[in-house]
Each structure stands twice: as C-alpha cells, then as structure tokens.
Amino acid sequence: MKPRSLFAEHALLPTGWARDVLLSWNDQGLITGVKAQATCPEGVTRATGPVVPGMPNLHSHAFQRAFGGLTEYRGAAQDSFWSWRSLMYGFAAAITPEQLEAIATGLYVEMLEAGYTSVCEFHYVHHDPEGRPYADDANLSMCLLRAAARAGMGLTLLPVLYQTSGFGGTPPSVGQRRFIRSTDNMLALLQKLKPLCEAQGARLGLAPHSLRAVPPDSLREALAGLHALDVTAPVHIHIAEQTAEVDACLAWSGQRPVQWLLEHAPVDARWCLVHATHMSAEESTRAARTGAVAGLCPSTEANLGDGIFDAPTWLQANGRWGVGSDSHACVNAAEELMLLEYSQRLATRQRNVLASAAQPSVATSMTLQAVAGGAQASARPVAGLAVGQQADMVVLDAQHPLLRDLPTPEAMLSAHVFASHRQSALQQVWVAGRVQVQSGHHVLHDAALSGLVAARRQLLENTP
Template sequence: MKHLSLFAEHALLPTGWARDVLLSWNDHGLLTDVSVQTSCPTGTPRTAGPLLPGMPNLHSHAFQRAFGGLTEYRSATQDSFWSWRSLMYRFAAAITPEQLEAIATGLYVEMLEAGYTSVCEFHYVHHDRDGRPYADDAVLSMCLLRAAARAGIGMTLLPVLYQTSGLGATPPNEGQRRFIRSTDNMLDLLQRLKPLCEAQGARLGLAPHSLRAVPPDSLREALMGLHSIDADAPVHIHIAEQTGEVDACIAWSGQRPVEWLLNHTHVDARWCLVHATHMSAAESARAAQTGAVAGLCPSTEANLGDGIFDAHTWLESGGHWGLGSDSHASVNAAEEMMLLEYSQRLATRQRNVLVTEEQTSVATAMTLAAVNGGAQACGRKVAGLVVGQQADAIVLDAQHPLLRNLPSPEAMLSTHVFASHRQSALSQVWVAGQLQVESGRHVLHDNASNGLIAARQQLLENTQ
C-alpha cells in the first residue's frame, strides 16, 4: 500500500524535538504538512521509534568501496595519502562500467541501511581503461545514475574536472589517464547529463578535483561555463587535505590553498570545500563567512592520516558543515558523527564539544547541523522534516536493547551515535516518501551485495 503520511510520537524537526508529529507528502515525495501535537489518523503508519531527518552524504567516490580494507599494509618507509593513492590508481585503471555499476549499487544500498538518504558522487573515472573516451562519453556517469535509481537513494552527480598532476600545470601521470578532460569537453558532458539528471530527480553539479588538478584558467572557464548551464549548481573541490598540498601551494603561489581559492574565485554558498583540514585561522574565518560548506569525512581523513579539522574556529565564524564517507573506509552516518566529535575531543581535551546554545545534546546538535550542511552541498531539497523539503526520514528502533525504556528521544539518538553499533538501532529509512529500508534491511540487500562481491573479486584478480 502506498502511504502519503507518517506519524511519530517523537520527531527531530529543524527547530528541535517535537511530540506527536504527523508528516504528509505529495506524489513527488515533497512534504506538504508537518503537524505537531496532533493525533494519528486512522490507517496512517506509526513509527517504531523516534523519527530523524534523512542524512545526506556529501562526498563519495563509489568505486573506492571495492578496495576497502586492502590498504592497511606498510608499503613505504612512511605511509601517507600519497602512497595510498598508488593502490587507488590500480583499481581506477582496471574497473569496467559493469563493475562500477555493481559496486555503486551495493554501496548505495549500504548507505541507505546505514542512515544516508542522499549522496553526492564525486565522479572522476570517465574514460575507458586505455584512457580513450567511450563511444558514449557519459557511459560511466550513467552507471552511477542507474545505481542510485535502483537503490532508491537521492543523487547529486558531480563530474570531476581533472587535467594536471600537480600545481603549475604538471602533466598528468599514467595513473590518471582515465580522469582527464578538457574544459570544453567537461561542459559538453554537463549539457548531455543535465536533462538525464532532471528526469531522475537528481541534481547535477561540477567538481574541480583540486587546485593541483585544475589550472587557474581552466577553473575560471569551467565555473563560467557551469554558471551558464545552471547558475545555482553545486561546486565541490578537494582542498587543504594534506600538509604536503599546503606546502606545494605556498611554493607555487606564495599562498595557502584556501587563501588562493578565496583570492581568485568567487566562493559562495554553492561551494563545498571537501576536507579543508589544514586552514589557518584567517582562512577558516574567511571561508566560513562565504557561506560555503566544509565537507568533512572523518573516517577517511583518519584512515589516510590527513589530520584533524579545526571545528572550533570554523564554527566561531558561523561556518556550515556536513558529512561524507569519501573512500568508504566506513559506511555509517552515525559513525562519522562519532568520529568527528571524538577527533575534536582529542584535539581540545574536552568532552561534548559540538553542541550549540540551542541543543546541548551532542548527537542532536550534530544531526541537525550535518543535515543542514549536507542538504546545502547536495543542492537538493533535503534539509530536514519541514514543508517543502523531501520526505527523507530515518526511524530508530525503540526496542533496541540499549534504546529500550530510555527517558527521551534525545537519549535514544545519543545512544545510537555513541553506544550502539551505530546501525543496529536503525529500523526504517524513507526517501521521498518511499520506504527503502525495513527492519534495518533494504529489499535489494542480497542482490546488491552479491553484485559488489563479484565485482570486487574480479578487480582483485585483475590488479594483482
């Protein structure tokens, strides 16, 4: 039976927790009414526990899920992001369209089961394995769109502009041959993809990979071209992720990466600064005041040894932030929140750091902030349980052993984030008013998992 409404005894709205909440939505999955302190109409489904807004995942490289867990071996005298990248290039060089679609479908089902309802796919494997364009230049982008549609997750597709291997227009290396596009070629791809995304309800944006991969002239031309296609399209960029990148940028330009970007580009609320780990206090304050979102990926940043984001300075300047799973070392929305909070505790030697004046519960404050920032980065109407936004929601299981008989929904959410397995307490996941996960399991769980397993095995055999 198709439902256009849902009742929850407790729901987390943008203004905070509310009692006896009735959500109603239209055939397009957009919320048309959010009533509080009301009764449940006959025939309307009731949730099994507190209702949360769906969590956007603002940074994903889907194909990298295929080599999760395989980089935890010392391969250099001192391992770092740069030594990790060599294995990533091997998988990027080998993957086929069929494998990419299978991996992405399996990953997106995992995301839904782990509490993500939207994903921003930072997509940079564009061409055939020899580096030549496919006959259909959009074939790999279409694989990702189909995977998202099949899994039922919201999609913001971000084709990546990648032209050089280092600052100063260093020529690309062999491992990057599948990534390279001219600026005109990228804009042609965006024109091709725009109607396809619109037909699916997906959003299209652009991802200049990084300052080291996109020379200044190309960055300027690409942004001008994107503006003519869609003036409000989201723009995502990797920036200031590693100290080596900062040092190289200073050597090239005399400026730090975020400083250079702010001095040479109009950064505004369309932008997502992915990682932004190594900013000076001045950079952080300036970037926050543009309205851009800091795209934080705590499990990947920890896995790669990137460093710890200075949340205190960012938030003091009014900065917005959201969460991504990036290389998918972890695929779990609550775990990313826990890791972000714990990193701040380690850096400041304090507890309960990421609260706000309005919300003194860490889990509640972080959920609202991550949903708001993630929605902004998605460029889609997924900013929580409020009229006009999409009916994306997550239901916690009030009968979970650690949630049962707790005194408040805040306590249940806090336990979910900081004391459960961070997925075991999820009961249902709704996307655009469609139930995608029931009793913690997606209807495509087995098929999607088997497809991912097969594709991973093939890639392992081909990258030995």
C-alpha cells in the same frame, strides 16, 4: 492521490524535537505538512521509534569501496595519503563500467541501510583503461545514475574536472589518464547529463578536483560554463587535505590553498570545500563567512592520516558543515558523526564539543547541523522534516537494547550515535516518502551486495 502520512511520537524537526508529529507528503515525495501536538488519524502508520531526518552523504568516490581493507599494511618507510593513492590508481585503472555499476549499487544499498538517504558522487573515472573516451562519453556517469535509481538513493552527480598532476600545470601521470578532460569536453558532458539527471530527480554539479589538478584558467572557464548552464549548480573541490598540498601551493603561488581559492574564485554558498583540514584561523574564518559548506569525512581522514579539522574556529564564524564517507573505509552516517566529535575531543581535550547553546545534546546538535550542511552541498531539498523538503526519514528502533526505556528521544539518538553499533538501532529508512529499508534490511541487500562482491573479486584478479 491523497497525501501520504506518518505519525511519530517524537520527531526531530529543524527547530528541535517535537511531540506527536503528523508528517504528510505528496506523490513526488515532498513534505506538505508537519503538524506537532497532533492526534494520529485513523489508518495512518505510526512510527515505532523516534523519527530523525535522513542524512545526506556529501562526498563519495563509489569505486573506492571495492578496495576497502586492502591498503592496511605498511608498504613504505612512512605510509601516507600519497602511498595510498598509488594503490587506488591500480583499481581506477582496471574497473569496467559493469563493475562500477555493480559496486555503486551495492554501496548505495549499504549507505541506505546505514542512514544515508542521498549522496554527492564525486565522479572522476571517465574514460576507458587507455584513457580513450567511450563511444557514449557519459557511459560511466550513466552507471552511477542507474545504480542510484535501482537502490532508491537520492543523487547529486559531480563530474570531476582533472587536467594536471600538480601545481603549475605538471602533466598528468599514466595512472590519471582515465580522469582527464578538457574544459570544453567537460562542459559538453554537463550539457548532455543535465536533462538525464533532471528526469531522474538527481542534481548535477561540477567538481574541480583540486587546485593542483585544475589550472587557474581552466577553473575560471569551467565555473563560467557551469553557471551559464545552471546558476545554482553546486561546486565541490578537494582543498587543503594534506600538509604536502599546502606546502606545494605555497611554493607555487605564495599562498595557502584556501587563501588562494578565496582570492581567485567566486566562493559562496554553492560551494563545498571538501576536507579543508589544514587551514589557518584566518582562512577558516574567511571561508566560513562565504557561506560555503565544509565537507568533512572523518573516517577517511583518519584512515589516510590527514589530520583533524579545526571545528571550534569554523563554528565561531558560523560555518556550515556536513559529512561524507569519501573512500568508504566506513559506510555509516552515525559513525562519521561519532568520529568527528571524538576527533574534536582529542584535539581540545574537552567533551561534547559540537553541542550548541540551542541544542546541548551533542548527537541532536550534530545531526541537525550535518543534515542542513549536507542538503546545501547536495543542492537538493533534503534539509530535514519541513514543508517543501523531501520526505527522507530514519526511524530509530525504540526496542534496541541500548535505546529501550530511555527517557527522551535525545537520549535515544545519543545512544544510537555513541553506544549502539550505529547501524543496529535503525528500524526504517524512507526516501521521498517510500520505505527503502525495513528492520535494517534493504530489499536489494542480497543481490546488490553479491554484485559488489563479484565485481571486487574480478578487480582483485586483474589488479597487480
């Protein structure tokens, strides 16, 4: 078949905005040509607005979408992440495979309609409600693979290794029994999932849940086993999300979490340090220099009262970062960018903090950084509009009231991120060269969201 193509008057390439860009891709959805200052060939589709790269979502717990909005009341004298977690465990204890697949399908459709084109699924509900393995040990992982395939969402599947409830090997709680796997059992699961992921075009990695949930020996053995299976596989870990976690790590080891990790694990560009909110300046600089990606989830971090990531220190060391929707209190790629920039403005009392010398427009700068960091964390070729990358694209609606008649594509993208409803200005979303969202609407929108609603209703009926 001949390469497929799209012509854009304005397109955001990894090097910045370009005029009159002809994008071509092959049958596998990989970009084979990017030609600027081109003439639109006869018969080639013209984008109706500026084209920007699709956003990778580098951190998702799909099932948590089902209890969005249900934890927004004070249930303790001082609510925190830890009180929120007890409510989350109730949903994790009750969910069935069918409900997980329905929730994930609906969520992935929501993500696509909000500008995400791939997702890293940090998957830790493995077993039945009694903590027993299913007859097919990959049952719940397969639910996520099917959901992504049905929605047309790119996927990096990250089965979670979870063994203890606290530093020093504290036994897991009853609420964690669906999460627990031995290291050998996890490596066997990865062996089983690898060909299944490859057949779908998904990527497989590993997520040691956190330092409090994975003892040092298990972490070392799991990483060795993963890298024997695939030396390029991504590794994601929750780290330094909460001050209580930092204090507990200090009490256990005499070191802060990121400090301990850097001195005891081979952290490099394969790693994504999810949250990394509470780092000292020295930790931040050392971690950034490893090439690891900081996985930032501004809406969840705000929702849980986690704290504010120190972006200036991270960027001074040329640190890489991307965004994720985590607990899905918000499902919107542009909203995560806006919240990240606003948190930095509040912390520094400055504006346009995440702009750069190369890209003074903050929306453009953030989009390029988040796409590059998200692609690295995904370990998939989704790093933007360049040859060899997947044709994942978002077309902005040039006729949106807040974008119409603006003089530059930078201004249009800025209006999308900071002045629209951050989803209303999306005209099309393409994944691997196929349109998944047209006029802001996914073809499965009604059916997928109805399935999510039904699963949520069932969970509410069966959760204390």
